Amino acid sequence: MIRPLVIGGKTYPNNLIQGPLAGLSCAPFRRLTWQFSQPAFSCTEMISCKTLLHSPLSLQQRFVKIDPQEGPVCFQLSSNNPAELAEATKRVTEYGAHIINLNCGCPVKKIRSKGAGSSLLTNPTQLYQLITAMKQNTHLPVSVKIRVEGNSSDKFNAEVARVVSDAGADFLVVHGRHWTEHYETPCSHDDIRFFVETLKIPVIGNGDISCLSSLKMMLDTGCAGIMIGRAGVGQPWLIKQLIAEFQGEHFIKPSSYIIRDSFVGHVKDLAILLNNEKFSVLQARKFAKYYARSLENKVEFCAEMNLCETLTSLESIAFRYFHSSIT
Numbered sequence: 001m002i003r004p005l006v007i008g009g010k011t012y013p014n015n016l017i018q019g020p021l022a023g024l025s026c027a028p029f030r031r032l033t034w035q036f037s038q039p040a041f042s043c044t045e046m047i048s049c050k051t052l053l054h055s056p057l058s059l060q061q062r063f064v065k066i067d068p069q070e071g072p073v074c075f076q077l078s079s080n081n082p083a084e085l086a087e088a089t090k091r092v093t094e095y096g097a098h099i100i101n102l103n104c105g106c107p108v109k110k111i112r113s114k115g116a117g118s119s120l121l122t123n124p125t126q127l128y129q130l131i132t133a134m135k136q137n138t139h140l141p142v143s144v145k146i147r148v149e150g151n152s153s154d155k156f157n158a159e160v161a162r163v164v165s166d167a168g169a170d171f172l173v174v175h176g177r178h179w180t181e182h183y184e185t186p187c188s189h190d191d192i193r194f195f196v197e198t199l200k201i202p203v204i205g206n207g208d209i210s211c212l213s214s215l216k217m218m219l220d221t222g223c224a225g226i227m228i229g230r231a232g233v234g235q236p237w238l239i240k241q242l243i244a245e246f247q248g249e250h251f252i253k254p255s256s257y258i259i260r261d262s263f264v265g266h267v268k269d270l271a272i273l274l275n276n277e278k279f280s281v282l283q284a285r286k287f288a289k290y291y292a293r294s295l296e297n298k299v300e301f302c303a304e305m306n307l308c309e310t311l312t313s314l315e316s317i318a319f320r321y322f323h324s325s326i327t
Contacts, residue, residue, distance in 0.1 A: 002246050005040050005225045007099070007202060008141030008170040012040035012072070015225035016239045018232050019173075019206060020045050020076045020103075020145075024287060027067040028269035032262055033232060034070040036254075037239035040225065041072035046103045049079035049088035058275075064095050065273055074099035076145065078106065080115035080126060082133040089137040100140055102130055104160075105147040107179040118147050118179035121156050124163045131167035141170040145206070148191035150178030157191060161198045172199060173227055176207040183208075183230075193221040210238075212245045234290025236262065256294075260322030263291040264315050277311055284314060295321060 005015035018025075018033045020043035030042040047063045057064075066073055075097040079085040089100055104127065106117030113119075120127045127144075134142045144164055149157050164172050174195050176187035187207030196203045202224035209215050210231035218226055232238050237254060244251040254262070263284075271280035288305040292298040301321045308314045 001219065002243055005202070007143075010098075010141070013038075014040055014239075014243060016040060016242065017074075017204065017225060017227045018042040018239065019227040019229045020074075020101075021229060021233065022046060023283065024233060026062050026270070027065045027070065027273060028266050029233075029236075030073065031067040031070040031269070032236040032266060033239070036237035036262075037241075038071060039228075039239045041074050041098060042070065043074045043076050043101065046076050046078050046106060047088075047092075049077055049081070049084045052077070052088045052091055053084065061273055064092070066096050072098035074101050074143070076101040076103050077134075078103045078111065078116050079130065080120065082129045085130050086133040086137045089134045089142075093138045093140055097140060099143060100134060100138060101143045101145055101173065102134060103145055105145050105175050105179065107147070112179075121146060121160055121179070122154065124156075124159050127160070128163045128167045131164065131169050135168050142168075143171045143173060143204075144169050145173040145175065147175050147177055147179045148188055148195075150176070150181050150185070150188050150191060152178040152180060154178065157194055158198070161195055165199055165201065169201060171202040171204060171224070173204040173206055174223075176205070187218075189217060189221050192218070192223060196222040196224075209242075212242060215242050215246065233287055234263075234293060253294075256322045259291055259294075260318045263288070263322075264318050267314060268311060271311060278309065281308055281311060281314055284308075292321070297321065 003015055005012040016039050018039045022045050025043055025045040033042050075092040077088050103117055104120045111117035174192045176192045177185055192205045204225040204227050205218040205221055205223035206227035209218055209226055209228055241251045267280055267284040271277045274280055285305050289302050292301050295301055304317045
């Protein structure tokens with residue numbers, strides 16, 4: 001059901017969440033999501049605790065900046081060092097986090113090789129120490145985001161569930177794929193259901209939610225809430241749309257002009273945040289295709305965007321292509 005979400009003694013008006021996305025989930029993206037959808041909360045992109053503790057604040061802004069016009073923010077941290085994580089937890093609490101999450105799902109080799117991300121799923125002692133370090137250094141709700149056994153030969157679901165519970169995590173986010181499985185592999189709802197039925201804390205389901213039918217499939221696991229991932233890029237209204245459709249209401253998608261202005265505004269705000277126009281435009285090349293989902297000439301638009309180097313050029317391209325209503 002779409003219902004209020006209770007976490008750590010705080011109640012959020014709904015139980016749909018915008019999840020962390022590498023290279024995307026900074027303040028401009030989250031602000032747009034809040035503007036259009038008002039999710040329970042949105043997540044930062046994964047933040048290395050070493051970056052948080054040892055880089056100049058000017059270089060951290062991409063990760064730690066909170067826009068005054070956005071809603072509650074969950075900071076996602078990455079570490080394999082309890083002392084380091086404890087200090088980072090204190091730091092993001094001071095920065096204004098509403099919730100803190102430990103990444104135990106990242107499949108990237110350089111993260112796993114450091115003993116962080118999904119490698120923690122098979123290191124229960126380390127995982128327990130990390131969650132405990134977070135709990136002891138903040139008054140905020142603490143959560144963990146994991147991957148699952150999936151179709152692999154790994155058997156860690158039960159042990160991870162025990163550790164998460166024993167360490168006192170306030171809730172668990174479960175991405176229903178093994179760390180070796182790519183997006184072509186369907187999300188395992190059975191693995192998510194296992195955690196829902198095993199744990200007494202709220203379990204948030206994550207994986208492949210992009211439409212009403214996929215939302216209902218995830219809710220059928222009994223999970224307390226839903227985390228939207230890639231589908232939210234380029235359509236910050238998606239959570240509002242899903243809530244409306246679940247309640248049997250007709251949802252009118254924003255016009256082409258609103259999508260255009262959202263895209264251009266996203267990139268401009270990113271340039272201000274990063275204090276780097278060129279890098280923001282390079283980033284925009286990666287997510288432009290998502291804003292262009294409904295364009296008839298999407299291929300041509302993306303081709304031009306891939307050659308774009310300035311905000312002026314980007315705005316000109318957007319105004320030429322987004323010129324009619326999208327329904």
